[in-house]
Amino acid sequence: MLKQQLQQIRNQDRISSQAVLSYLFTDFIELHGDRVLGDDGTLTGGIAFLEGLPVTVLAVNRRTITLSKEIVNGGMVTVSGYKKAHRLIQAAQRFDRPVISLIDMPGADASVYSEQHGQSQAIADVIADMGELTSPNIAIFLGEGHSGGALAFANSNRILMLEQALFSVASPEAVSAIVTGDDLNQYLPMTASALAEVGLVDDIIKEDQNVLQNIKSALLRQLTPLQKEAGSELIELRQHKFLKVLDLF
Amino acid sequence: MSQQPKKGTWTKCPQCGAHVNQLEWGQYEQCPHCGYYLRLSAVKRIEIVCDANSFEPTVKIPTSKNGLNIPGYSEKLVASQQKSGLNEAILAGQAEINQIPVMIGVMDSHFMMGTLNTIVGKVIREMYLIAARKQLPLVLFIASGGARMQEGIFSLLQMNTVLAAKRKFDQTEQVAISVLTDPTMGGVSASFAFKNDIVVAEKNAQIGFAGQRVIKATSTQPLPKEFQKAEDLLSHGLVDGVLDRQDMKTYLGTILKLHQRSK
Numbered sequence: 001m002l003k004q005q006l007q008q009i010r011n012q013d014r015i016s017s018q019a020v021l022s023y024l025f026t027d028f029i030e031l032h033g034d035r036v037l038g039d040d041g042t043l044t045g046g047i048a049f050l051e052g053l054p055v056t057v058l059a060v061n062r063r064t065i066t067l068s069k070e071i072v073n074g075g076m077v078t079v080s081g082y083k084k085a086h087r088l089i090q091a092a093q094r095f096d097r098p099v100i101s102l103i104d105m106p107g108a109d110a111s112v113y114s115e116q117h118g119q120s121q122a123i124a125d126v127i128a129d130m131g132e133l134t135s136p137n138i139a140i141f142l143g144e145g146h147s148g149g150a151l152a153f154a155n156s157n158r159i160l161m162l163e164q165a166l167f168s169v170a171s172p173e174a175v176s177a178i179v180t181g182d183d184l185n186q187y188l189p190m191t192a193s194a195l196a197e198v199g200l201v202d203d204i205i206k207e208d209q210n211v212l213q214n215i216k217s218a219l220l221r222q223l224t225p226l227q228k229e230a231g232s233e234l235i236e237l238r239q240h241k242f243l244k245v246l247d248l249f
Numbered sequence: 250m251s252q253q254p255k256k257g258t259w260t261k262c263p264q265c266g267a268h269v270n271q272l273e274w275g276q277y278e279q280c281p282h283c284g285y286y287l288r289l290s291a292v293k294r295i296e297i298v299c300d301a302n303s304f305e306p307t308v309k310i311p312t313s314k315n316g317l318n319i320p321g322y323s324e325k326l327v328a329s330q331q332k333s334g335l336n337e338a339i340l341a342g343q344a345e346i347n348q349i350p351v352m353i354g355v356m357d358s359h360f361m362m363g364t365l366n367t368i369v370g371k372v373i374r375e376m377y378l379i380a381a382r383k384q385l386p387l388v389l390f391i392a393s394g395g396a397r398m399q400e401g402i403f404s405l406l407q408m409n410t411v412l413a414a415k416r417k418f419d420q421t422e423q424v425a426i427s428v429l430t431d432p433t434m435g436g437v438s439a440s441f442a443f444k445n446d447i448v449v450a451e452k453n454a455q456i457g458f459a460g461q462r463v464i465k466a467t468s469t470q471p472l473p474k475e476f477q478k479a480e481d482l483l484s485h486g487l488v489d490g491v492l493d494r495q496d497m498k499t500y501l502g503t504i505l506k507l508h509q510r511s512k
Binding site: 115117118119120123124128131132148149170175181195200239 | 314316317318367398400401402404405409410413415441442443456457460462467468477481485487
């Protein structure tokens with residue numbers, strides 16, 4: 001069952017971050033580069049309007065319909081992508097913009113280059129930035145999102161998942177490689193419904209022919225109440241959300 | 250005739266392969282031939298670094314539960330407890346280093362490779378909160394293979410919840426120091442390990458986010474020599490320094506002294 005679900009969400013025809021981005025936002029301006037190492041095409045970052053509200057967008061690219069295979073790197077964001085995100089989240093903080101992230105990645109980039117340029121530090125920075133944000137942030141899982149690499153974009157006030165999306169401690173392949181024997185994945189909560197049950201996922205988005213519209217309604221439904229909260233309260237609420245999940249364990 | 254040491258007190262050095270007698274490893278557990286450091290237990294580490302008998306295990310370490318009912322995990326926990334003499338993969342409490350009171354936490358790779366689970370994360374969160382309340386500097390010795398798979402997403406969520414607790418500590422004027430020892434990997438490396446004010450590594454320690462097996466599988470190039478070694482991180486500007494085990498206490502003492510505040 002997990003195997004089929006993985007096939008489905010890894011299929012090139014699956015809804016892409018770029019398609020969601022163009023549907024949700026208007027006047028999107030892409031902001032390039034991390035200012036030091038380069039510009040990671042795996043992560044599209046920028047600012048746009050969501051129904052008239054300025055927001056910061058972080059979109060992980062995995063589909064190769066509009067982008068080349070070399071650019072999307074299988075959805076594995078490199079150190080440069082996290083450094084770019086760090087820069088854009090700090091700007092979102094300064095201009096009090098909500099941060100919307102679109103997640104579709106097996107994990108962070110595993111390469112000599114990312115390691116030697118501080119992948120760990122860059123991911124930790126983004127986790128901390130997202131946690132300290134005094135504007136609302138919302139993560140939307142379109143496909144899969146695993147490990148600290150995905151958590152960096154999901155340390156947010158609300159987590160939304162498409163019905164078939166997955167969110168786990170590591171990619172199912174990595175989990176099986178680390179713990180051999182009986183497949184551990186069957187015991188780990190990683191589906192949208194399992195994670196909603198423990199209070200981690202706030203909205204499960206139906207994958208029918210109106211999926212784009214469904215994503216938009218869910219996003220607006222979740223964002224609206226958050227906009228009334230004070231900045232310090234948003235930090236507290238975010239921490240409380242995750243601690244409450246841990247209390248259930 | 251000189252006395253021969255008893256059989257079984259010889260250990261093969263994992264780095265150079267030399268047979269080293271128990272006595273020759275010495276209190277720093279270093280190979281006399283190639284300088285390799287064996288992985289220390291949390292108890293030994295505290296002995297080497299803290300003033301004699303100053304450590305008080307003031308942070309309670311509860312026993313982990315098998316919350317997801319993973320077959321074999323409960324047994325693994327018991328075996329690790331017996332092997333390490335610890336409740337979980339960390340010891341934490343208050344101690345003195347060169348007479349300066351500190352909050353100290355030491356992870357232990359002998360307990361399920363020091364992996365980060367719900368209890369280890371909870372202990373580290375408490376360390377930051379107690380240190381903030383008591384206005385104490387904090388020293389954290391890292392030794393971890395990353396997030397513990399057997400607690401799934403709940404292990405992963407330690408990465409952000411620990412950083413949230415650290416945020417409260419950061420509002421004090423106290424220093425937090427990470428010492429990255431062998432190994433410092435995955436979800437621990439990409440969270441609190443690299444976010445403390447001072448980040449130093451023990452000589453020879455393996456430090457990184459992705460494991461070498463995974464990187465090898467996705468790359469056509471051979472891994473560079475010394476890849477993910479403390480010295481390689483130093484030359485890439487990723488750590489503040491690389492230390493010999495013997496110099497650790499003096500170094501920490503000096504850093505703590507440099508950050509002392511008159512109250």
